[in-house]
Amino acid sequence: MSKLLIDVGSTYFKVCEETNITQHFRDFKKDIYEDLLHKCGDVFSRYKKEDVFICSSANGGLSTLIIGLTNSFSLKFAKNIAFNSGINIIDTILYSKIEESKVPLELIDVVIVVGGIDGISGVFDEKLLTYLQKVQYSNIVYVGTVQDANYLSSHIKSLKVLGNIITGKLHVNELELKEYLTNLYQADIVGKEDIKHLYEFTSNQIYSTPYIVNRSLPLIDANFEVVNPFIVVDIGGATTDIHYSRDLVRDNILSDSEYDRLVFKKLGVYKSKETLVFAAKNNEFVYELLAYLNVTENILEEESEKALRVLMQLSIFLVLYKVSRLNPLYVTLHLELLKSIVLTGGITKVLSYAEVEAIITFFYKKVMNLHSLPTIVLDYDYAIWTLGMKNNEHKEPKCL
Amino acid sequence: MKKVVTGVVGNDIHVVANRLIDISLQARGFEVFNLGVNTSLEEFIDAVVETDADILLISSLNGEAEGWCRDLQFLRSEYDLKDVVFVIGGNLAVGEAKESDIIPKYKSYGFDLVFHQVDLNTGLDVLEKYMSELK
Numbered sequence A: 001m002s003k004l005l006i007d008v009g010s011t012y013f014k015v016c017e018e019t020n021i022t023q024h025f026r027d028f029k030k031d032i033y034e035d036l037l038h039k040c041g042d043v044f045s046r047y048k049k050e051d052v053f054i055c056s057s058a059n060g061g062l063s064t065l066i067i068g069l070t071n072s073f074s075l076k077f078a079k080n081i082a083f084n085s086g087i088n089i090i091d092t093i094l095y096s097k098i099e100e101s102k103v104p105l106e107l108i109d110v111v112i113v114v115g116g117i118d119g120i121s122g123v124f125d126e127k128l129l130t131y132l133q134k135v136q137y138s139n140i141v142y143v144g145t146v147q148d149a150n151y152l153s154s155h156i157k158s159l160k161v162l163g164n165i166i167t168g169k170l171h172v173n174e175l176e177l178k179e180y181l182t183n184l185y186q187a188d189i190v191g192k193e194d195i196k197h198l199y200e201f202t203s204n205q206i207y208s209t210p211y212i213v214n215r216s217l218p219l220i221d222a223n224f225e226v227v228n229p230f231i232v233v234d235i236g237g238a239t240t241d242i243h244y245s246r247d248l249v250r251d252n253i254l255s256d257s258e259y260d261r262l263v264f265k266k267l268g269v270y271k272s273k274e275t276l277v278f279a280a281k282n283n284e285f286v287y288e289l290l291a292y293l294n295v296t297e298n299i300l301e302e303e304s305e306k307a308l309r310v311l312m313q314l315s316i317f318l319v320l321y322k323v324s325r326l327n328p329l330y331v332t333l334h335l336e337l338l339k340s341i342v343l344t345g346g347i348t349k350v351l352s353y354a355e356v357e358a359i360i361t362f363f364y365k366k367v368m369n370l371h372s373l374p375t376i377v378l379d380y381d382y383a384i385w386t387l388g389m390k391n392n393e394h395k396e397p398k399c400l
Numbered sequence B: 001m002k003k004v005v006t007g008v009v010g011n012d013i014h015v016v017a018n019r020l021i022d023i024s025l026q027a028r029g030f031e032v033f034n035l036g037v038n039t040s041l042e043e044f045i046d047a048v049v050e051t052d053a054d055i056l057l058i059s060s061l062n063g064e065a066e067g068w069c070r071d072l073q074f075l076r077s078e079y080d081l082k083d084v085v086f087v088i089g090g091n092l093a094v095g096e097a098k099e100s101d102i103i104p105k106y107k108s109y110g111f112d113l114v115f116h117q118v119d120l121n122t123g124l125d126v127l128e129k130y131m132s133e134l135k
């Protein structure tokens, strides 16, 4: 019996049967379960619950506050692990500045506290406890020096203590924290009313979509015309994700994971269209870029098919710009080393190869001053996602 | 065991001395955290904070250290690092330069020991002596 794979996104449902993938625009007046039942009820009726696999990125994800000892190690390592676990919303506090730091107003799903290699003690003190008293959070996890664990456990209720993410050689140890965050994310998905109902369609665990895509990355170069190092750009309705080979970063993070993920919360083409347009208008290249695409600034306010295409082109440009050397505040990728760019997500159903090539050519010429481009691969039929879903079936579901 | 954070500062990729420094310090009984080449000053300071190191030993071979180390005092004051010994060595200027100019300059940036074109073992002997006199 074949499998039925479903991805619930913020804008579309993707449904994959055997080799055929269809996608359906979501009806926001209905809840996810009803909408899915309405659109694919007949498809579900042909499958047993154990042959249905669902992943979702529609729940927005977890919010995280990381409190760490330094920017270059604690905060950088924890942020990296959080992104790789599928978390989108990350705030950080440098411990030496905690007394002057703002307290988040909203409820935080998980606070991560980290600092120091094992063997050193007294990193954290009352300053942390005082600050935490003001923060509303659901979970808190400590992944710093083992010597401070007892002190913190005795003062912080329900503190989860895991292995230090900073090794004795100042390298990153991501396993335990990544597993913890991934499980929290799963628990969150299951807990969300909207998603809970989806278990009427499947008896398998529902995973987060970024987690599924991350699983497929090591298999991509064997399955596509893709050469390492590569990036996968997933432009969605609400966010844009970029998954990249670690060969493209030069930093002091020494990690076992070959691929990292970054999320741009404000660069989606539907739900975060306004912020995308805002970012575009503030970009130094925008007028030249619009002229190159033969359109005027007015297109950004329009609601046409053409306007959507231009927005998608802009989002490709902005994502590359944000990870380039021109924007040192974000992670800087060495795009001159890049061999392949893979585009996936709704964008591949809208833009033609020529349109994608045009925008990437503009980026490489104008921003990078390079005349040769990486090869461009469009994942038209969501094969990356399918690969991740299939790869996932062999894994024992984790207990929550 | 005394802890040392070491590495090569800035855009400097001369790696040979860095390997030797790592080996020599270990042989002298130090615990070494080697950040390698191409390391920013902030990363050095952050590594000292994370490891609670006793010594920061920066090396620079291509002559560009000056530009990278001017912010040392500022970064040092961000954290409470008054007990940490700051050392720099290698080729500390571009082209010909007098030691009598170089040493005071780097001391004014906040380095305790400055070795311009001094052989490694001579420098490390001075460092060990300095450490034992601190006690």
Ligand code: B12
Residues within 6 Å of the ligand: B011, B012, B013, B014, B015, B016, B017, B020, B057, B058, B059, B060, B061, B062, B063, B064, B087, B088, B089, B090, B091, B092, B093, B094, B095, B096, B115, B117, B118, B119, B120, B121, B122, B123, B124
């Ligand atoms: C090999 C080499 C290279 C190789 C490096 C390969 C690699 N990945 O390591 C390559 C070809 C890439 C290279 C590039 C460049 N290099 Co070069 N390079 C050398 C060379 C020939 C040998 C360096 C070496 O490995 N020596 C062996 C080690 C063991 O010795 P050492 O580095 O001198 O270190 C000793 C001491 O300095 C001391 N020491 C070092 N750190 C510390 C710290 C402390 C605390 C103490 C006590 C002692 C100490 O201990 C070591 C052992 O005694 C030297 C010339 C020379 N003969 O020294 C030039 C030299 C270092 N390079 C130089 C220059 C200018 C460059 C370039 C800028 C050239 C260019 N225009 O592109 C680039 C810079 C690249 C970059 N971004 O850093 C200059 C630096 C001039 C200056 N400071 O005034 C030198 C001195 C050549 C010269 N005479 O002009 N270089």
